[in-house]
Amino acid sequence: MDTRFNAAQRKLRLELRDYFKSIMTPEVVAEVVGKEGGPRFREIIRKLGEDGILTLGWPKEYGGKEYTTVEQLILFEEAWSAHTPFPLITINTVGPAIMKFGTDEQKDFFLPKIAAGQCIFAVGYTEAGSGTDLASLKMPAVLDGDEYVVNGNKLFTSSGQDCDYVWLAVRTEKEVKRPSDGISIMIVDATDPGFSFAPINTVGDIETSMTYYENVRIPKDRVVGGINRGWKVITSQLNHERVTLASMTVVGAKQFRRVVKLLDEKSQAGDGPLTDPLVRAKVGELYCRLEAIEVLNLRTATQIEEGKLDVALASGVKFQNTLELIEVLRGLLDLVGEDALVAYPSEGAIFDGDLERDYRSAQVNTVGGGVMEVMRCMVASFGLEMPNTIA
Amino acid sequence: MDFNFSEEQQSIVDAAERVFADLCDDDTIKNIGESDVPLHKELWAQLADSGMLGLVVDEEHGGLGMTLVELCLLFELQGKYLAPVPMIATLVECGLVISGSDNVTLKADLLPQVVSGELLLSPVRASNGVLDTAGLAAAGNDDLVLNGVSGVVPYASVAGGYVVTATEDDGHAVIVYCPQGASGLSVTEQRMSSGELAGKLHFENCAVPAAQVVARGASAAALAERQKQDTFVALAALQVGVLDEGLRRTAEYVSQRKQFGRPLGAFQAVSQQAANAYMAIESLRGAYWRALDDIEHGNDAALSTRVAKFWVGEAGHKAAHTILHLHGGIGQDVDYPAHRYFLWGKHNERYIGTPDDMALDVGKLIAADATRVLNAGTAA
Numbered sequence: 001m002d003t004r005f006n007a008a009q010r011k012l013r014l015e016l017r018d019y020f021k022s023i024m025t026p027e028v029v030a031e032v033v034g035k036e037g038g039p040r041f042r043e044i045i046r047k048l049g050e051d052g053i054l055t056l057g058w059p060k061e062y063g064g065k066e067y068t069t070v071e072q073l074i075l076f077e078e079a080w081s082a083h084t085p086f087p088l089i090t091i092n093t094v095g096p097a098i099m100k101f102g103t104d105e106q107k108d109f110f111l112p113k114i115a116a117g118q119c120i121f122a123v124g125y126t127e128a129g130s131g132t133d134l135a136s137l138k139m140p141a142v143l144d145g146d147e148y149v150v151n152g153n154k155l156f157t158s159s160g161q162d163c164d165y166v167w168l169a170v171r172t173e174k175e176v177k178r179p180s181d182g183i184s185i186m187i188v189d190a191t192d193p194g195f196s197f198a199p200i201n202t203v204g205d206i207e208t209s210m211t212y213y214e215n216v217r218i219p220k221d222r223v224v225g226g227i228n229r230g231w232k233v234i235t236s237q238l239n240h241e242r243v244t245l246a247s248m249t250v251v252g253a254k255q256f257r258r259v260v261k262l263l264d265e266k267s268q269a270g271d272g273p274l275t276d277p278l279v280r281a282k283v284g285e286l287y288c289r290l291e292a293i294e295v296l297n298l299r300t301a302t303q304i305e306e307g308k309l310d311v312a313l314a315s316g317v318k319f320q321n322t323l324e325l326i327e328v329l330r331g332l333l334d335l336v337g338e339d340a341l342v343a344y345p346s347e348g349a350i351f352d353g354d355l356e357r358d359y360r361s362a363q364v365n366t367v368g369g370g371v372m373e374v375m376r377c378m379v380a381s382f383g384l385e386m387p388n389t390i391a
Numbered sequence: 392m393d394f395n396f397s398e399e400q401q402s403i404v405d406a407a408e409r410v411f412a413d414l415c416d417d418d419t420i421k422n423i424g425e426s427d428v429p430l431h432k433e434l435w436a437q438l439a440d441s442g443m444l445g446l447v448v449d450e451e452h453g454g455l456g457m458t459l460v461e462l463c464l465l466f467e468l469q470g471k472y473l474a475p476v477p478m479i480a481t482l483v484e485c486g487l488v489i490s491g492s493d494n495v496t497l498k499a500d501l502l503p504q505v506v507s508g509e510l511l512l513s514p515v516r517a518s519n520g521v522l523d524t525a526g527l528a529a530a531g532n533d534d535l536v537l538n539g540v541s542g543v544v545p546y547a548s549v550a551g552g553y554v555v556t557a558t559e560d561d562g563h564a565v566i567v568y569c570p571q572g573a574s575g576l577s578v579t580e581q582r583m584s585s586g587e588l589a590g591k592l593h594f595e596n597c598a599v600p601a602a603q604v605v606a607r608g609a610s611a612a613a614l615a616e617r618q619k620q621d622t623f624v625a626l627a628a629l630q631v632g633v634l635d636e637g638l639r640r641t642a643e644y645v646s647q648r649k650q651f652g653r654p655l656g657a658f659q660a661v662s663q664q665a666a667n668a669y670m671a672i673e674s675l676r677g678a679y680w681r682a683l684d685d686i687e688h689g690n691d692a693a694l695s696t697r698v699a700k701f702w703v704g705e706a707g708h709k710a711a712h713t714i715l716h717l718h719g720g721i722g723q724d725v726d727y728p729a730h731r732y733f734l735w736g737k738h739n740e741r742y743i744g745t746p747d748d749m750a751l752d753v754g755k756l757i758a759a760d761a762t763r764v765l766n767a768g769t770a771a
């Protein structure tokens with residue numbers, strides 16, 4: 001049994017923390033937090049690319065450093081807690097999918113650009129009528145000569161407002177036994193005149209977009225993984241995405257440290273909040289929850305690394321840790337008191353509004369990356385051999 | 392990182408599993424629970440025969456000299472089979488404390504009897520309930536005199552001796568050994584909600600000769616803290632066993648029983664509850680493994696063992712109620728085994744500290760030294 005970060009991993013974390021801190025000054029954070037595009041956002045991503053940070057987890061043959069899953073988790077956690085613009089979807093979903101399913105030409109063209117931070121993808125899966133039941137998606141792609149022509153809309157295309165390409169899921173076959181058999185993945189050039197977008201503002205300040213496709217033309221060689229083979233491309237990246245999602249719970253630990261530090265400073269005089277048993281019990285409870293979150297994340301990361309992923313555990317971690325994180329952030333709001341919900345840029349916003357914002361945005365993961373209900377269904381069927389109750 | 396027990400560790404309990412499986416079928420457990428002395432004597436004897444009671448006793452005293460890690464695997468089995476024996480009390484709460492003592496004569500006298508299964512031991516601490524607040528006081532220079540009450544002493548009426556933690560006049564802890572039948576000590580038998588035996592101990596000028604002192608002063612305090620930490624982890628192991636098996640049986644039940652023409656488990660409301668229980672148990676398992684890791688590697692385990700005990704309660708409450716509820720009416724029927732997982736889960740939740748107690752303890756440790764959590768360089 002060895003459940004803790006080793007010395008090298010702790011050192012790596014502190015180095016990455018310093019690195020991201022040096023880039024993410026308070027002014028920069030204020031400018032880019034929650035953003036999925038814009039000149040400053042782009043500038044930072046190019047810098048990360050130049051410094052080789054984006055591809056630390058990639059295989060060596062694509063210029064990466066082959067970080068282990070736990071090291072990648074540390075990388076994403078530190079990037080995330082410093083609010084660093086980090087094109088997680090491009091790096092951790094699209095990149096690996098191109099490595100696995102792309103043609104040599106696609107690899108040669110896209111991967112170096114992604115690594116350099118010069119190419120950002122948006123993912124266009126969700127449609128107005130197809131969310132959780134993604135396989136029901138309808139947007140058609142019709143072959144016209146050497147190109148596919150797409151028409152329709154996608155909902156919640158994050159980065160859609162400032163991307164170079166859209167990783168688009170389309171329907172290329174209607175008459176199929178299972179709806180997932182007629183889906184293809186295609187790469188849309190965002191400079192195509194038929195492509196446009198409109199912003200969607202969200203409660204957690206996370207920018208996303210509605211994207212529109214009007215006779216957008218996609219050359220045949222921009223199909224990834226083959227026609228009607230898209231479902232496999234989509235689902236094969238789930239493990240990478242699990243690490244991405246796991247890293248997001250780090251905000252709980254970050255805010256906990258901050259709140260404890262604040263309470264501790266206020267208590268140095270001898271009569272501060274940390275002398276109150278109610279405060280102590282709350283601090284203790286939150287620590288207990290954070291420790292469980294951390295170990296669950298590390299267990300999943302280690303299983304991925306060893307190629308022995310337990311689907312029940314991985315699905316369960318998604319909902320369990322999201323709910324625990326919300327509980328932790330809620331407790332931290334309780335601890336800081338009535339100022340807790342003062343929002344940035346008001347003068348009284350605690351930690352420049354960071355805690356308030358993190359609390360507001362943590363709830364998105366009860367939906368994003370797989371709704372909780374479906375995750376629970378997977379736990380019951382894979383972990384307890386109960387019937388599948390998703391549909 | 393490594394989230395596994397080693398093959399060697401696992402192989403030690405493989406043999407023990409057969410013993411439990413042979414001797415702890417549902418009917419046997421039910422019958423023992425209904426008997427006058429709900430103690431599984433045959434199991435205890437078999438565990439002694441196979442060397443399991445000496446797992447953590449050093450070789451000098453006839454044991455196998457292993458660690459709490461191997462022992463915890465045994466507690467998982469005990470939980471799985473709901474075996475009514477004072478294994479944690481005798482081996483961890485008392486045995487490990489005696490092993491940690493400098494009193495070589497006492498060790499040489501008691502430990503071999505633990506290994507052979509002759510001596511059952513019970514830990515005694517001052518009550519922390521609302522009824523008995525008198526505490527346990529020890530007075531004297533070399534020979535001591537004990538006074539006070541302890542409310543929930545596991546298996547007290549069948550134990551051959553007690554490891555008692557009391558407080559001296561100067562506020563320091565002292566740990567002594569007190570055999571059953573000592574003059575000035577009386578035991579009133581009690582039954583816990585789980586059906587397990589317990590006792591209320593009254594000490595009235597009970598004399599304890601210096602030869603029976605296990606530890607005094609700073610070493611007593613350290614040993615008492617160590618006793619708590621080890622017990623928290625042991626209870627986590629036991630609870631994992633109880634809840635895993637209870638939920639596995641529940642899943643089997645709802646997958647086979649049909650209502651409205653389909654298995655109950657095919658209803659999403661049922662699968663959702665089962666999944667919540669499943670993940671509460673996984674959170675407990677993670678916290679338990681981390682605490683065990685700390686103990687195994689000699690790290691400071693003051694926080695992580697309390698975190699584990701917090702989750703014993705948190706998961707115990709959530710999963711235990713789900714186990715009972717998803718069984719419907721038959722879950723309430725004491726002729727059917729499901730209720731026992733509920734009762735054991737709830738017992739473990741409270742024994743030597745509720746989740747609130749643990750949270751407060753952790754909070755106190757952090758308040759005393761915030762750098763414990765601020766400078767860790769890890770996520771938390």
Ligand SMILES: Cc1cc2nc3c(=O)[nH]c(=O)nc-3n(C[C@H](O)[C@H](O)[C@H](O)COP(=O)(O)OP(=O)(O)OC[C@H]3O[C@@H](n4cnc5c(N)ncnc54)[C@H](O)[C@@H]3O)c2cc1C
Nearest residue numbers: 123124125126130131132156157158202206208371373390
């Ligand atoms: C900030 C943000 C960013 C996003 N970014 C992207 C992106 O970049 N690309 C992209 O393609 N999509 C993106 N999404 C979309 C996201 O993936 C979907 O919102 C998600 O898949 C859920 O689909 P839906 O919104 O249609 O919810 P619905 O499917 O309508 O579900 C609504 C609710 O119904 C319940 N429910 C659903 N299915 C079941 C079931 N089987 N059993 C029981 N209950 C159920 C759940 O409570 C669920 O929350 C983003 C969403 C947000 C909010």
